[in-house]
Amino acid sequence: MNEELEQLIQEVKSILPWLLAAGIVVAGYHGVRKYVANRRAAASEAVANAYTTEELEDAATKFKGSKIDGVIRLCLAKSYYDSANYDSALDIYESLVGKAPDGFEDVPVVGKAQCLEALGKYDEARVAFDAFAEANPKSYLLLTAKLGSARCVAQGGDRDKAIAALEALKATLDDDLDKSRVDSTIELVKRYEKRAERSLFEAADAAQKQLEEESAKSDAEKKPEAEAPKGEAKAASEASAKTE
Numbered sequence: 001m002n003e004e005l006e007q008l009i010q011e012v013k014s015i016l017p018w019l020l021a022a023g024i025v026v027a028g029y030h031g032v033r034k035y036v037a038n039r040r041a042a043a044s045e046a047v048a049n050a051y052t053t054e055e056l057e058d059a060a061t062k063f064k065g066s067k068i069d070g071v072i073r074l075c076l077a078k079s080y081y082d083s084a085n086y087d088s089a090l091d092i093y094e095s096l097v098g099k100a101p102d103g104f105e106d107v108p109v110v111g112k113a114q115c116l117e118a119l120g121k122y123d124e125a126r127v128a129f130d131a132f133a134e135a136n137p138k139s140y141l142l143l144t145a146k147l148g149s150a151r152c153v154a155q156g157g158d159r160d161k162a163i164a165a166l167e168a169l170k171a172t173l174d175d176d177l178d179k180s181r182v183d184s185t186i187e188l189v190k191r192y193e194k195r196a197e198r199s200l201f202e203a204a205d206a207a208q209k210q211l212e213e214e215s216a217k218s219d220a221e222k223k224p225e226a227e228a229p230k231g232e233a234k235a236a237s238e239a240s241a242k243t244e
Helices: 003-027 031-048 053-062 069-082 086-096 106-118 122-135 142-155 159-171 176-191 200-243
Strands: none
Touching: 053 069, 069 086, 069 106, 086 106, 106 122, 106 142, 122 142, 142 159, 142 176, 159 176
């Protein structure tokens, strides 16, 4: 979905085994705690080895309610988003707002806004991005939210306003990588052209008209070819008569 979330997931996959191993050592003194720790270890392994949406779905079901449940669901939401299943991703992000694992509190909030954007709900998404940016000025996802807001403005029909906002944003940044991200978004916005909305009937009429035009053009191209043999036969007949 976004580079920050991808990086966070990779970090989780790398540190969870260590964290869970530490938990296993402490919990080893008591049978019940040992069971919980083993379950955490299994959940951690499931996340680390899950490469498909189906595998993440299986892990989410198997370890529902466990300490790592939230992380698995975040990974699953990202997988849904990447496969354009935005409604399912949105459901998960909404369920995790205010309930995300420590260190990941901002992810479902921004993830929800990104899903709304992907679903074409630009006004809702923009409001969500702006609200997050205003409430979390020091978040590691602040720039992501501001870029998302600008994209929504452009997709809502005001490309010039979006570009102006992005240029102003870039002027406040010092990090070259952050500036590069803004530049990339500016180029994306410049290439964006809003498509006129059409009803299904209008689309069907346009498709039918296009088929009729193509059919007429094809018939016109075939007609000279069909008449050519007659002309050639006539010329051959006249030439034969002259010879005789």
